[in-house]
Amino acid sequence: MKPRNLNLAGSGVRYHVAHRHLSGRWTAACAVLVATGLVIWSAGLLSAASSPTPEMMIELIVAGRTIEGAPLAWDQTHLRLLGRDGRLWNVRMAEVRDFRVTAGRFRPFSVSELRAALLGELGPDYQVTGTSHYLVAHPVGKPDRWSQRFEELYRCFVHYYTVRGFRLNQPQFPLLAVVCRDRREFERLMPRSSSAAMAQLHGWYSVETNRIVVYDAADQSEEARNLLDGVILHEAAHQAAFNVGIHNRLAPTPVWLAEGLATMFEAPGVYDSRRRPLLADRINHQRLADFRRLVSPQGDGQLLASLIATDDLFAAQPAAAYAAAWALCFYLTETQADRFARYLARTAARPALADYPPQQRTADFTAVFGEGWPMLEARLRRFVAELP
Numbered sequence: 001m002k003p004r005n006l007n008l009a010g011s012g013v014r015y016h017v018a019h020r021h022l023s024g025r026w027t028a029a030c031a032v033l034v035a036t037g038l039v040i041w042s043a044g045l046l047s048a049a050s051s052p053t054p055e056m057m058i059e060l061i062v063a064g065r066t067i068e069g070a071p072l073a074w075d076q077t078h079l080r081l082l083g084r085d086g087r088l089w090n091v092r093m094a095e096v097r098d099f100r101v102t103a104g105r106f107r108p109f110s111v112s113e114l115r116a117a118l119l120g121e122l123g124p125d126y127q128v129t130g131t132s133h134y135l136v137a138h139p140v141g142k143p144d145r146w147s148q149r150f151e152e153l154y155r156c157f158v159h160y161y162t163v164r165g166f167r168l169n170q171p172q173f174p175l176l177a178v179v180c181r182d183r184r185e186f187e188r189l190m191p192r193s194s195s196a197a198m199a200q201l202h203g204w205y206s207v208e209t210n211r212i213v214v215y216d217a218a219d220q221s222e223e224a225r226n227l228l229d230g231v232i233l234h235e236a237a238h239q240a241a242f243n244v245g246i247h248n249r250l251a252p253t254p255v256w257l258a259e260g261l262a263t264m265f266e267a268p269g270v271y272d273s274r275r276r277p278l279l280a281d282r283i284n285h286q287r288l289a290d291f292r293r294l295v296s297p298q299g300d301g302q303l304l305a306s307l308i309a310t311d312d313l314f315a316a317q318p319a320a321a322y323a324a325a326w327a328l329c330f331y332l333t334e335t336q337a338d339r340f341a342r343y344l345a346r347t348a349a350r351p352a353l354a355d356y357p358p359q360q361r362t363a364d365f366t367a368v369f370g371e372g373w374p375m376l377e378a379r380l381r382r383f384v385a386e387l388p
Helices: 024-041 111-122 147-162 183-188 222-243 255-264 285-298 303-309 312-316 318-335 337-348 358-369 373-385
Strands: 003-007 014-018 057-062 065-074 078-083 088-092 096-103 126-130 134-139 175-180 203-206 211-215
Touching: 057 078, 057 088, 065 088, 111 126, 111 134, 111 175, 134 147, 147 175, 147 222, 175 183, 175 222, 183 211, 203 222, 211 222, 222 255, 255 312, 255 318, 285 318, 285 373, 303 312, 303 318, 303 358, 303 373, 312 318, 318 337, 318 373, 337 358
Parallel strands: 003 096, 134 175, 175 211
Antiparallel strands: 003 014, 057 065, 057 096, 065 078, 078 088, 126 134, 203 211
């Protein structure tokens, strides 16, 4: 079969890959060629998550689909690409059929381009409303109860952390949210690989797509609406944190840290701190009750060491893990905001796509808070015990 050219535009260099199913040694050889081409022609492009402005944009044809964006990291088998819509792609090198350089500098979609792409994806049953920071897709013919609410949640998040000394960035992309017409439409948009646990969710934020997906519960019971309200607060906090520099979308974030901050924002005194300034309003009373019921009786002094080093507790005892994550984040925010800000900056500055083994997670925490685990845990438990 005649080889198909893979051209690096303007480079004068062409790579040849047979346009057929590849296997074995030939697949590996082709992957090396593609990876080598990227290495040669993207020297100096961003190699860590700390750079918000990639220096090159490429276009790939992968499995019949065209993808354009900035290469972030690669090896002989995979390429991580930041799409112009903010999506993170994980591309198998063996599936790349063509690629070229399209620009010397990464250009995100404009608001109008992103709006058009979102409508093209969701179809004519949706419309898109924009705010200063959000594009919210919602069903045609239903009142827009969502866009200003998401915008207000974002502003409250920024206010809450700014007044506590956290340095935040402006989001690189408009923040996307999709409000499905009903639960059935919501389930249709779930990833095909969704687990049984995810099937019980009422909304999610995806680090890969950088969007929130929820559904409209206006016609359901008050209990259902209240449940969905909490979900929106939680997922909006995730999205804000991953877009203003609290967390890093390109590097692993400890689950206790991500979930602890998001559960904090389920409390009215956190997501609306300007109007509800009291400590009692900042407490997530459901997580507090869970901590006292599930975590306090296990006072063996190993809670922090386990929570900081691994995510195992979330798989073994999810209710206890969420409660412990909330308690630790709330305690550190209320009593050691300066140190907590330094710790968050440290975790957010980790290299793109690097592993985060238990030893390094522990070392990063102790570098900021010290090694006095028993004392810190005792103070945490005393703090929680004294909450109203």
